[in-house]
Amino acid sequence: MKIKLLWLVPPLLFLAFFLLFFKGSAPEHIFLITLDTTRADAIDYATTGNACTPNLAALAAAGRHYENAYTVIPITLPSHAAMFYSLPPHVLKLYNNGQERAIPYPSLAEIMKKNGYATGAVISLSVLKRNFGLARGFDHFLENFKPGLWYKTAAEVNRDAFALIDKMKGKKSFIWIHYSDPHEPYCPPGPQERFTVFLGGTLLHSSPSIEEQVLRLPLALKPGENSIRLHCEIPAFLRESRAFTAVSYADLKITPRDPRAPLTMSYSPDLVRRSERYGRITFNTKENESYLSIVNKGTAPCLADLGFKFMIKTTDEARRTGYANEVRYMDSQIGLLLARLKKEGIFEKSTFLVMGDHGEGLGEYNSHFGHIHYLNKIYTHVPFFISGKNIRGGEVRANPLGPDRRHAAQTHGRYQCHGRFFRSQAFLGDLLSRGLFRRLLGTPFPLAGHFLSGAPR
Numbered sequence: 220m221k222i223k224l225l226w227l228v229p230p231l232l233f234l235a236f237f238l239l240f241f242k243g244s245a246p247e248h249i250f251l252i253t254l255d256t257t258r259a260d261a262i263d264y265a266t267t268g269n270a271c272t273p274n275l276a277a278l279a280a281a282g283r284h285y286e287n288a289y290t291v292i293p294i295t296l297p298s299h300a301a302m303f304y305s306l307p308p309h310v311l312k313l314y315n316n317g318q319e320r321a322i323p324y325p326s327l328a329e330i331m332k333k334n335g336y337a338t339g340a341v342i343s344l345s346v347l348k349r350n351f352g353l354a355r356g357f358d359h360f361l362e363n364f365k366p367g368l369w370y371k372t373a374a375e376v377n378r379d380a381f382a383l384i385d386k387m388k389g390k391k392s393f394i395w396i397h398y399s400d401p402h403e404p405y406c407p408p409g410p411q412e413r414f415t416v417f418l419g420g421t422l423l424h425s426s427p428s429i430e431e432q433v434l435r436l437p438l439a440l441k442p443g444e445n446s447i448r449l450h451c452e453i454p455a456f457l458r459e460s461r462a463f464t465a466v467s468y469a470d471l472k473i474t475p476r477d478p479r480a481p482l483t484m485s486y487s488p489d490l491v492r493r494s495e496r497y498g499r500i501t502f503n504t505k506e507n508e509s510y511l512s513i514v515n516k517g518t519a520p521c522l523a524d525l526g527f528k529f530m531i532k533t534t535d536e537a538r539r540t541g542y543a544n545e546v547r548y549m550d551s552q553i554g555l556l557l558a559r560l561k562k563e564g565i566f567e568k569s570t571f572l573v574m575g576d577h578g579e580g581l582g583e584y585n586s587h588f589g590h591i592h593y594l595n596k597i598y599t600h601v602p603f604f605i606s607g608k609n610i611r612g613g614e615v616r617a618n619p620l621g622p623d624r625r626h627a628a629q630t631h632g633r634y635q636c637h638g639r640f641f642r643s644q645a646f647l648g649d650l651l652s653r654g655l656f657r658r659l660l661g662t663p664f665p666l667a668g669h670f671l672s673g674a675p676r
């Protein structure tokens with residue numbers, strides 16, 4: 220009899236092993252999705268009817284939604300750094316975009332990598348490029364931008380994210396996907412009206428006219444007069460809604476490669492001079508076609524660069540509508556990402572961390588649009604929810620820290636005076652290391668508590 224039952228031992232051992240190690244095991248994939256410039260109140264958590272952001276709402280409803288999450292600083296780079304290092308800006312000594320700083324702490328990506336996760340990132344704003352410190356610990360860091368552009372649309376982010384997911388297939392992975400469509404310019408991709416620049420009859424530049432661009436165009440100028448034609452097709456929906464106010468050419472300057480080259484420039488009468496700074500002139504016009512005339516007084520051709528920032532200006536109401544449309548567009552693209560993950564059987568094995576980096580002023584204070592300059596709630600209140608594998612659905616909590624508050628206060632006593640940090644991104648890393656990985660993902664995450672309390676390397 221005993222011998223007959225022996226055949227049961229291997230499957231029972233397997234079952235015991237399975238229950239021990241796979242029930243509540245850590246997710247195979249962890250997606251950190253950051254929503255740039257997305258106000259907490261821009262997400263519509265309704266999951267029925269004509270919800271504005273049905274994909275994010277469904278993901279939040281299936282998980283745990285923290286209602287009172289605040290950024291520690293409403294600026295993209297330091298805000299993301301707070302997530303990745305779980306430290307506030309004054310400790311990181313990182314206060315603005317553009318600061319290149321070697322941060323002497325382990326980053327979230329490095330810790331994930333150390334714990335067996337392959338790591339990959341797709342960013343959509345150039346202020347997060349690898350030289351600014353967040354690429355450390357990532358096996359793959361996709362920061363490809365179109366020439367002259369500093370942002371990527373959500374469709375372009377998805378294109379890169381899909382390639383990354385394919386590349387990392389079969390591996391445990393930690394993937395950061397950064398969407399930034401709600402950031403200015405407030406205009407989702409749509410009809411591709413063009414902005415074109417001609418030198419004489421030669422096309423120098425062509426791009427969708429809704430793209431805000433900093434252009435630097437090389438010019439070969441013949442002796443005598445050279446005519447430059449700036450042609451902007453105003454998108455029909457802006458004309459029709461009377462939302463268009465002006466075309467702006469900001470900081471326009473012609474710079475000869477040889478400073479001795481005798482160049483003079485004049486402008487067509489429609490270009491209304493708004494300001495001049497360091498020899499760079501800002502013009503507005505209501506016309507869709509404007510001219511610059513550059514006279515080369517020398518006897519030989521000369522090379523020069525024409526630099527300016529091009530923008531279509533609209534009414535405040537149109538900007539608010541544009542912002543809302545961008546949030547909708549971003550949500551629809553996140554829907555495509557999630558659909559792809561479901562189709563490939565990745566979704567069920569994944570946990571999603573979704574968080575904003577800061578909000579956005581839409582004219583409420585001092586008619587201000589944008590972020591960076593103020594700390595009012597609209598600039599600092601951000602969406603934050605966790606969903607997917609091992610996360611119980613339908614939970615709404617006021618505080619991201621929850622039961623870990625006491626622990627955090629003990630560990631990070633020196634920051635207690637900055638109470639907001641306890642409800643903010645500075646705790647994402649900490650939440651992952653102590654709370655989330657231990658309690659929600661079903662496995663301890665062996666960190667040494669080095670986010671806020673650790674010594675610099």
Ligand SMILES: [Zn+2]
Pocket residue numbers: 255256294295296576577
């Ligand atoms: Zn940002």
